[in-house]
Structure formats: C-alpha cells, structure tokens
Amino acid sequence: MKKLLLSSLLILGLYAVSLGQVNSSSAEQFYQAGQYAQALSAYEQELKNHPNDPYLYYNIGNCYFKMGSKGLAAANYYRAFKLHPRDSDIRHNLALALASGGETLVPSGMPVTLHKAFFGLSLAELKGLVCLLGWALCLLAGLWLLTHKAGKCTLALGLAFILCAGWLYVRHSWEAQPLAVIASPVAEVRSGPGTNFPVSASVQQGHLVEVADHKDNWQQVIVKSQGLKGWVENSALERI
Numbered sequence: 001m002k003k004l005l006l007s008s009l010l011i012l013g014l015y016a017v018s019l020g021q022v023n024s025s026s027a028e029q030f031y032q033a034g035q036y037a038q039a040l041s042a043y044e045q046e047l048k049n050h051p052n053d054p055y056l057y058y059n060i061g062n063c064y065f066k067m068g069s070k071g072l073a074a075a076n077y078y079r080a081f082k083l084h085p086r087d088s089d090i091r092h093n094l095a096l097a098l099a100s101g102g103e104t105l106v107p108s109g110m111p112v113t114l115h116k117a118f119f120g121l122s123l124a125e126l127k128g129l130v131c132l133l134g135w136a137l138c139l140l141a142g143l144w145l146l147t148h149k150a151g152k153c154t155l156a157l158g159l160a161f162i163l164c165a166g167w168l169y170v171r172h173s174w175e176a177q178p179l180a181v182i183a184s185p186v187a188e189v190r191s192g193p194g195t196n197f198p199v200s201a202s203v204q205q206g207h208l209v210e211v212a213d214h215k216d217n218w219q220q221v222i223v224k225s226q227g228l229k230g231w232v233e234n235s236a237l238e239r240i
Contacts, residue, residue, distance in 0.1 A: 036066045054083035070100045071183035071205035075238040085119035101206025126168050133161040178211040183238040189230035193218035200230050
C-alpha cells in the first residue's frame with residue numbers, strides 16, 4: 001500500500017513538473033513568435049502554480065510592455081523586483097517602464113550604488129540573515145558568559161546583528177507601503193472621490209503612486225515625485 005502511494009505521488013509530481021515545462025515552453029514559443037497575448041495567458045496560468053517566481057512576473061511584464069501596457073508592465077516588474085532585487089535584467093526593465101511614465105527607480109539624490117546595496121538581498125533573505133546572526137549571537141554570548149572568552153567576537157557580532165536588524169526594519173517598512181502603478185494611458189487626479197470633483201492633474205501610465213485612502217470606486221493617491229495628492233478611479237490603478 002505504501003509503495004502504491006509513493007508511486008502515485010511520484011507520478012503526480014512528475015506530471016506537475018512536465019506540465020509546468022510545457023506551459024513555459026509554449027509561452028516562450030508564443031513570445032518569440034510575437035503572439036504576446038497568448039504568451040501572457042500561458043505565463044499567467046503558470047503563475048498560479050508558482051506564485052513566488054520572480055521570472056514569471058518578469059516575463060508577464062515583458063508581454064505587457066510589448067503590448068503597449070507600460071503601466072501593467074511596471075507593476076509586474078516591480079513584483080519581480082521585490083522577489084529578486086539583485087537581478088540586473090529585472091532592475092533595468094523596471095527602471096525603463098517607470099521612466100516611460102516620468103518616474104525613476106532610484107530616488108532623487110540617492111547614489112545608485114547605495115540603492116543597489118540597500119536592495120542587495122530580498123526581504124526573505126534578509127530575514128534569514130537576521131535569524132542566523134541572532135542564533136550565532138546567542139551562542140557566542142553563552143560562550144562568553146561561561147568562559148569569558150570571545151568577547152570581541154561577541155561584540156562585533158552584536159553590532160552586525162543590530163545593523164542588519166535595522167536594515168530589515170527599514171526594508172520591511174518599504175515593503176509594507178501600499179503602492180500602485182497608473183495602468184491607464186492617462187489617469188485624472190481629482191480633488192475628491194467622484195467625477196463631480198475638478199481635475200487637479202493628469203498622470204501618465206507607469207507612474208508609481210502610494211495609496212493613502214479609498215472610498216467606493218476611488219483611491220486617494222500620493223504622487224511623491226510630483227508632490228501631488230488626489231483621487232483616482234480604481235480602474236486606472238494596478239495595486240502591487
């Protein structure tokens with residue numbers, strides 16, 4: 001009975017892997033043939049089985065970019081960036097998509113090197129590093145209490161733990177921001193949540209905004225790069 005169960009699980013596992021490979025292969029074929037809508041559908045289907053794969057978001061972003069939907073491309077590049085911030089292709093395409101809407105990936109005044117260092121690890125990797133340093137610090141601290149040795153190592157490790165914990169806190173705060181991207185070609189920013197309120201500005205697709213509030217079918221957004229705050233219809237936004 002156990003052998004039968006194990007065999008069944010193995011067959012199901014191999015089937016799932018082969019199915020994923022088929023989906024990926026067909027998506028690549030569609031993309032290379034310029035059939036971006038079909039490729040997008042295949043990638044999105046595969047994403048259901050691998051929701052944390054940054055390269056699927058990257059490929060979905062490529063499809064949207066080729067189809068002219070630079071706002072949706074930017075949103076998916078941004079999702080890929082959160083999962084794998086070190087990837088140079090993801091970073092480049094995200095910067096390109098944001099630039100099409102007049103936005104920049106690196107905040108004004110921040111050196112590119114510092115920005116890359118800040119995103120040198122994903123949030124999951126950074127959490128793992130902090131946990132590892134915490135355990136190592138506990139062991140060294142215990143050794144120091146018992147033997148009064150390795151005091152300098154304990155101090156150095158303690159400082160490293162504090163620095164990494166601070167890095168994690170700032171990164172977590174950044175990840176927790178309710179961000180969205182303008183997905184429609186042009187979004188009208190109004191002074192209130194309704195078409196009866198006057199238009200105060202227009203923002204192009206691909207622009208990154210922070211969602212501050214919501215009411216009915218409207219979202220209150222902050223466009224930091226332009227110093228704007230107003231209300232935009234839900235249909236014009238893609239939440240990240």
